Amino acid sequence: xxxxxxxxxxxxxxxEHAAIHDLNFAIDRGEVIGFLGLNGAGKTTTLKVLGxxxxxxAGQVTVDGIDIARDPHEIRxxxxxxPDTPPLYSDxxxxxxxxxxxxxxxxxxAEAGKAVAEAEEKTAxxxxxxxxxxxxxxxxxxxxxxxxxxxxxxxxxxLDEPTSGLDPVQIVEMRQTIHLLKGEHTILxxxxxxxxxxxxxxxxxxxxxxxxxxxxxxxELASSLGGGGTIEVEVAGPSARAIEAxxxxxxxxxxxxxxxxxxxxxxxxxxxxxxxxKVARALVQNGIDLLRIDRGAARLESIFLKLxxxxxx
Amino acid sequence: xxxxxxIARRELGAYLRSMTGYVIAAAVLIxxxxxxxxxxxxxxxxxxxxxxxxxxYFSSGTTIxxxxxxxxxxxxxxxxxxxxxxxxxxxVHDWEIVLGKFLSAFAFLAIITLxxxxxxxxxxxxxxxxxGHLVAGYLGLLLLGSATLAIGTFGSALARTQVLAAxxxxxxxxxxxxxxLLAKVTERPLQDVFVxxxxxxxxxxxxxSGTVHLRDVVYYLMVTYIALFSATRVMEARRWR
Numbered sequence: 257x258x259x260x261x262x263x264x265x266x267x268x269x270x271x272e273h274a275a276i277h278d279l280n281f282a283i284d285r286g287e288v289i290g291f292l293g294l295n296g297a298g299k300t301t302t303l304k305v306l307g308x309x310x311x312x313x314a315g316q317v318t319v320d321g322i323d324i325a326r327d328p329h330e331i332r333x334x335x336x337x338x339p340d341t342p343p344l345y346s347d348x349x350x351x352x353x354x355x356x357x358x359x360x361x362x363x364x365x366a367e368a369g370k371a372v373a374e375a376e377e378k379t380a381x382x383x384x385x386x387x388x389x390x391x392x393x394x395x396x397x398x399x400x401x402x403x404x405x406x407x408x409x410x411x412x413x414x415l416d417e418p419t420s421g422l423d424p425v426q427i428v429e430m431r432q433t434i435h436l437l438k439g440e441h442t443i444l445x446x447x448x449x450x451x452x453x454x455x456x457x458x459x460x461x462x463x464x465x466x467x468x469x470x471x472x473x474x475x476e477l478a479s480s481l482g483g484g485g486t487i488e489v490e491v492a493g494p495s496a497r498a499i500e501a502x503x504x505x506x507x508x509x510x511x512x513x514x515x516x517x518x519x520x521x522x523x524x525x526x527x528x529x530x531x532x533x534k535v536a537r538a539l540v541q542n543g544i545d546l547l548r549i550d551r552g553a554a555r556l557e558s559i560f561l562k563l564x565x566x567x568x569x
Numbered sequence: 570x571x572x573x574x575x576i577a578r579r580e581l582g583a584y585l586r587s588m589t590g591y592v593i594a595a596a597v598l599i600x601x602x603x604x605x606x607x608x609x610x611x612x613x614x615x616x617x618x619x620x621x622x623x624x625x626y627f628s629s630g631t632t633i634x635x636x637x638x639x640x641x642x643x644x645x646x647x648x649x650x651x652x653x654x655x656x657x658x659x660x661v662h663d664w665e666i667v668l669g670k671f672l673s674a675f676a677f678l679a680i681i682t683l684x685x686x687x688x689x690x691x692x693x694x695x696x697x698x699x700x701g702h703l704v705a706g707y708l709g710l711l712l713l714g715s716a717t718l719a720i721g722t723f724g725s726a727l728a729r730t731q732v733l734a735a736x737x738x739x740x741x742x743x744x745x746x747x748x749x750l751l752a753k754v755t756e757r758p759l760q761d762v763f764v765x766x767x768x769x770x771x772x773x774x775x776x777x778s779g780t781v782h783l784r785d786v787v788y789y790l791m792v793t794y795i796a797l798f799s800a801t802r803v804m805e806a807r808r809w810r
Contacts (some may be wrong), residue, residue, distance in 0.1 A: 270810065307658045311808045332660040343655035345579070347586045359575055360659045404655065 258321040260285045260412055260442040261306065266315035268301050275301040276466040279315070285411075288438055290457030291446035292560060298466040299446045300340055303416045306444065307337035320411055333362055336410040336441075340417045342401025346390035350381060350400055353389060354407050361408035375407040379433055395426035402433060406441065413437065415445040419452055431456055450560055462563045469563050477559050486552025487525045487532055488514075492545035495521035501542035505534045524552055572661040576669025577676065580643070584677045589642070594681045597635045601628055605688050617696030618779070624688055625706040625777040629769060632682065632714045633746075637738045639678055640721025643670040644800070645734040663804040667797055671722050678714045682707065702779030709776020712789035716768065717742055719796035726800040742768065745792075768792070 259282040266279040276298040283289050293299045304310040305317065308328040317324040319331045345353055354372040363371045376382040379399045384392060389400065398418060405413055418434070419427045427449065434456050437443060447453050453460065454474055462470040462477070470477055475485070487508075491498045499511035502525050509526030516522070525535065529551035539546045570578075584590035609615075609623040644667075647653035656666050689703055717738075724738030725731075749770025752763035764771050765788070772785040 309654055309657050309808070310810075313809075329660050329662065332658060335658070337654070337658040339651065339654045339658075341651040343652040345583070345652055346650075347583055348579075356575065356579055357655065357659075359570065360572060360656070360661060362660060365570060 262318045264316045269313045288443045288457045290453035290460045293463035297463045335412045336405030338401045338405040338415045344389045351385040357404040358407045375403040379403040413441045413443045490548040572665045573669040577672040580673030617698045636717035640718045641731045641735040644725040645728045645731045664801045667800045674718045705779045716789045716792040719793040723796040723800040726803040
């Protein structure tokens with residue numbers, strides 16, 4: 257069975273400017289892929305091409321084995337697309353809007369009600385079914401945006417910044433919604449919130465200046481960058497002694513002091529998170545009071561910063 | 570239901586739910602009523618047929634202006650608010666989007682136009698007019714409205730904002746109306762070209778006086794087709810940009 261998405265040499269020009277250049281990647285069925293990149297890196301353009309909203313300048317894209325240039329109409333039946341701004345008609349109620357979206361995507365009128373109810377169930381929007389979209393909060397609007405993307409049960413869901421502008425509670429709710437959708441759909445989502453990508457996605461695609469600069473799981477990316485991850489330790493006492501003690505463990509690299517004051521130091525150590533028990537023992541054996549030890553919280557951030565640190569082309 | 574009818578139904582609902590739709594309808598009916606009272610009924614005594622002819626003449630002007638305002642939002646507003654993506658990412662052809670939008674605007678204009686029927690009814694009750702004259706006049710208004718709305722749809726496809734769409738459409742409509750004046754100051758064969766292109770001066774007066782010529786019907790249908798075809802091409806071209 258072919259991959260859900262296969263992209264070969266995808267290029268898109270806006271006038272003289274290449275928004276994306278020679279992209280190559282594949283996404284298997286059922287995967288949840290995080291699409292990472294700075295503003296203007298080419299994420300939205302790529303997602304719009306995959307969503308059949310824009311046509312590519314060059315390259316080949318197949319979705320579910322169908323060539324995007326040959327039969328975009330057929331591909332649109334198999335995808336659900338949430339753009340960065342949810343395409344909501346504010347003068348409609350949620351229920352009528354979702355029914356319209358379902359029928360537009362080919363759900364027969366008699367089955368549209370059931371499809372809408374299921375989509376509302378998955379996105380927790382059932383209670384606002386009769387409300388005007390203009391009266392909804394930002395969080396609900398985002399969820400209705402996701403509901404319209406999945407109301408026709410597409411094989412592929414493309415979500416561009418689904419958590420954009422949400423507060424922390426709404427982000428958690430959206431993450432739960434995406435977790436619920438896992439398995440039923442192949443999901444490609446972009447986000448600026450790295451912790452969300454880290455917790456939601458199986459694999460990452462990192463785009464920079466219109467080119468894919470890395471792809472793989474978070475662990476694979478960390479390993480390929482030579483870091484193998486980081487460990488964060490909080491100790492009572494001078495940081496230099498703690499770093500010296502921790503580095504006696506094989507596999508632990510350089511230590512960076514993140515914060516120091518009032519006799520307490522927060523240190524980030526280069527090394528695989530699996531080494532945490534050994535580091536803890538080493539610190540205790542050297543007479544250092546260990547207050548906390550954890551996997552590096554900023555791991556994905558540091559990977560992202562390393563990958564996107566290159567100069568603009 | 571086909572995608573075209575789905576889009577047309579949604580869009581018509583949007584007109585009927587919006588304040589703008591009611592403002593346009595109210596403005597057309599008030600202006601039509603005032604012009605009818607002041608010029609068609611007022612002045613020296615006239616035959617009923619002349620009064621009806623004047624009614625259609627004034628109505629043609631308000632139909633053209635209303636069409637530009639009704640159609641300016643069709644695609645430009647969707648692009649402005651970002652909702653066009655819902656349609657362009659759905660399994661719907663661009664021509665279905667354009668046709669659905671156009672049909673909704675046409676249905677709304679038809680409702681407004683038919684709401685003016687009380688004025689001819691007054692002439693019918695108090696004078697003597699033929700039913701054929703009435704039908705021909707309204708057919709002319711709807712055909713003129715269809716052509717102007719299609720031009721407006723094309724303008725709305727070109728523009729990024731509603732105001733720009735109204736300006737584009739207004740310019741195109743005025744250019745086609747001015748063809749009639751240009752025909753008067755040019756010589757053949759250029760004159761024939763201008764005459765055949767004139768949106769109002771050449772093709773509407775027969776309807777106004779109760780006569781239906783196939784050439785006039787074909788002209789308005791052709792303008793409608795060409796404008797909608799162009800709007801579809803603009804939509805398709807935007808996917809490449």
